[in-house]
Amino acid sequence: xxxxxxxxxxxxxxxxxxxxxxxxxxxxxxxxxxxxxxxxxxxxxxxxxxxxxxxxxxxxxxxxxxxxxxxxxxxxxxxxxxxxxxxxxxxxxxxxxxxxxxxxxxxxxxxxxxxxxxxxxxxxxxxxxxxxxxxxxxxxxxxxxxxxxxxxxxxxxxxxxxxxxxxxxxxxxxxxxxxxxxxxxxxxxxxxxxxxxxxxxxxxxxxxxxxxxxxxxxxxxxxxxxxxxxxxxxxxxxxx
Numbered sequence: 001x002x003x004x005x006x007x008x009x010x011x012x013x014x015x016x017x018x019x020x021x022x023x024x025x026x027x028x029x030x031x032x033x034x035x036x037x038x039x040x041x042x043x044x045x046x047x048x049x050x051x052x053x054x055x056x057x058x059x060x061x062x063x064x065x066x067x068x069x070x071x072x073x074x075x076x077x078x079x080x081x082x083x084x085x086x087x088x089x090x091x092x093x094x095x096x097x098x099x100x101x102x103x104x105x106x107x108x109x110x111x112x113x114x115x116x117x118x119x120x121x122x123x124x125x126x127x128x129x130x131x132x133x134x135x136x137x138x139x140x141x142x143x144x145x146x147x148x149x150x151x152x153x154x155x156x157x158x159x160x161x162x163x164x165x166x167x168x169x170x171x172x173x174x175x176x177x178x179x180x181x182x183x184x185x186x187x188x189x190x191x192x193x194x195x196x197x198x199x200x201x202x203x204x205x206x207x208x209x210x211x212x213x214x215x216x217x218x219x220x221x222x223x224x225x226x227x228x229x230x231x232x233x234x235x236x237x238x239x240x
Contacts, residue, residue, distance in 0.1 A: 007171055007196045014193060016211040020044065020181035022188075023092040025131050026208075027142050028172015028197035035133060035140070035225035036172065036197055036204050037090050039080050042216045047071045052238040053219040058083035060221050065240045075119055075126075081223055081234070087134040088225060088232070092177060093119065095128055109143055110161060117157040118149045123184040125149035129175040135229035140166060146175055148187050162192050172197040200224070205235050 001009075015021055026038040041062065043049040050069045051062045060081035064070045070077075078094040089099050095116045102112035109132050119126040128147040133140060142164050150156040164173045174193050179186045197204050201224035209220045218239050225232040 003171065003194070004196065007194045010193045011195050011211065014176065015195075015208070018180055019213045020178060020185070020216055021212075022126070022177035022185065023129065024174060024176035025090050025092070025129055026172040026174035026195050026197070027090070027131050027133050027144070028167050028174075028195065029169045030197050030200055030204060030224070031170045032200045033169050033227055034201065035088075035227070035229070036201055037081065037088055037131065037133060037223040037225070038172070038174070038197075038204060038208055038220070039090050039092075039223075040208065040212065040220040041080075041092075041218045042212065043218045044216060048076060049218055049239070051076055051218055052240055053080070053221050053236045055221070055234040055236060058088075058223075058232055058234070060223070060234055060236075062219070075121060081221070083232070086136070086229060087132055088223065088229075089130075089132050090223075091128065091130040092126075093128055095130060099130065099132070109145065113145055113147060113159060116147060118147050118154075122154070125154045125187070126185070127177050127187050129177055129188070131175070133225070133229075138228065140229065142166065142173065144173060144175055144192050146188065164192060167194075167197075170196060170198055201233070201235050205237055209237050 061079045079096045082089045082100045099112040130145040132143045144162040201222045205222040220237045222235045
């Protein structure tokens with residue numbers, strides 16, 4: 001099977017045919033040879049669906065659509081993308097700020113996430129998914145990480161780090177919070193997914209948005225970054 005076929009199969013089974021993969025992120029290269037960072041949110045409850053993305057410079061954050069409907073902002077309002085020192089950060093929670101603060105002091109993403117746990121939303125114990133695209137001269141590096149509840153005792157957190165080789169144009173690597181819908185929701189399992197990133201930033205945004213379940217998708221963003229990592233722009237699609 002060709003590598004593109006493997007990516008398409010993962011895209012179809014894990015996203016297009018899956019009613020609830022939850023929040024997800026992908027770091028890859030478009031076919032225009034720009035870098036792309038994809039991030040989306042989904043929701044089943046009114047509280048989770050009462051959100052949208054807003055961008056300020058290189059920062060992407062969530063905000064409530066109707067502030068009066070917000071019951072608990074702690075896990076749904078956060079910065080999802082931040083930039084620092086030639087590095088582009090993405091995550092599904094306020095650990096984006098944790099990574100930013102530690103990197104600003106010349107620390108590492110591993111040191112930052114060592115201070116964090118899986119989300120405290122029992123019984124789901126939602127994983128924290130994280131990504132970093134960094135540049136050193138003309139060399140780019142991708143780091144992915146997922147923090148999950150220990151399967152024996154969810155009071156503890158297991159941390160998994162991945163350092164994939166650079167994907168070729170048209171491909172990316174990604175993580176989602178869940179494997180499928182359920183009660184409780186089953187955490188993502190296995191290695192990062194190989195996924196397609198065809199076309200330019202707009203095409204990537206549309207393909208992923210159209211793949212997600214219509215009832216559960218909430219917002220999606222694509223940060224498109226120049227090949228050298230010097231400039232970026234954010235594209236957004238909100239349900240509300």
